[in-house]
Amino acid sequence: MNVSRIALATGVAASSVLLLSGTAFAHVSVQPQGEAAKGGYATVNFKVPNERDNASTVKLEVSLPTEHPLSSVMPQPVPGWKVEVTKSKLAKPLQVHGKQITEAVSKVTWTADGSKIAPGQFQQFPLSLGKLPEDADQLVFKALQTYDNKEVVRWIEESKEGAAEPESPAPVLKLSAATGDEHGGGAKDASAKDGKNAGHDEDAKSEEASESSSDTTARILGIVGILVGVAGVAFGVLAGRRRTS
Template identity: 50%
Template sequence: MRSLSTRHLAGVAGLATVTLLAVASPAFAHVTVQPGAAQQGEYTAVSFRVPDESDTAATTKLEVSVPTDHPIASVATQPLPGWKATVETTKLATPVKTDDGDSITEVVSKITWVADATGSIRPGQFQEFRISLGALPTDTERVVFKTLQTYDDGSVVRWIDETKAGQPEPAHPAPTLTLTKADAAGAAAAVPKAADSAEAAAPASSDGTARTLGIVGIAIGAAGVLTGVLGRRRGAAPTK
């Protein structure tokens, strides 16, 4: 069989690399929320992961809208060196009841981070903007955070398109947090625990059985050896 030339192999490797980058780059370039899922009704912390897509410009501003159609009573930002965070609030037509029985009439509707002289996200870099929020709504399966990303050359990328089931992903999808039901999450958590318990019990049971069989085997072997020795002694006894 004739082997491939070095030039041919290099060409194939180069094509594979270009193809991989073409597939992976768009997914990496999206502004996303991490982790991408949380449980309905819980308090959690998430990060908005923001890559810089430009070859020449740096990201200097990020605006994240917090939806109020399914209000979230508590939203707080985590300090980030090089960036200043400000929040905007909106009054609710219908107050939200907290676990303590208090009524919330005003909620955070927008968070804006602006880079100072030491901040910004430069080409080839990314940054994570972390917030805590809760309680997460129980009457929807997702929270969509429409986001604007501003570069120091004045260009703005609008990450506001909602992904529709059964349709191709839009060019600029909005960061989306998927919400799971509390009972489903609890059942899913219980299954691994039960499996872990079974796996933990199985080795102990197997070890006990193996040990018992081993002892029985040794006893049988010892009996066989003794029988053979006695048989040889009888066979060797002198006849009168």
């Protein structure tokens, strides 16, 4: 009897852990493809899992942070989904590459068009973002996930430092330190330049070695020529003396 109760309690506890784990991790999130550096550009994926057993996700709305407006937001086409980009006027215009930007993308909406996110599945929605702010460590996006049964899940709660994760956390994009190149290629460019400089140095050394070798060869041939000439003169003198004798 006691064994049966223990087994039952263990099963309930395990089921609760699995259920809570699934709820904790089954939320809309955003991750960069590579690196999202301050002051640069990045491609990010909004990952949308389906957390319902009896409904499919048919719509995703992502609101961009108004405190850090982005001058460039471009969605990548996703088969089976249509995308709509909404722009809004900026209270304070942005200066980007010497141009004044008076409006920026405030929301991106994906709506199922022949496809959907079924139970037990997830879908990624890529966006190209920039120029990322230089005075922030992260960007907080707010997302609405709509199911085909009309249910809407609002992923809009911001996490607070030292507090437990909220029930419906907003997607957060962590920003890394600036690379010195706004397109994220600073390190690669520097490496390429170092490689080219190293190549030039090797070529220069090779040319110097070749020139040195040529000079040495020319000197040796010159000395050999002089010796041959001296030997010829000496042979001619000796031959003349023999004839005279």
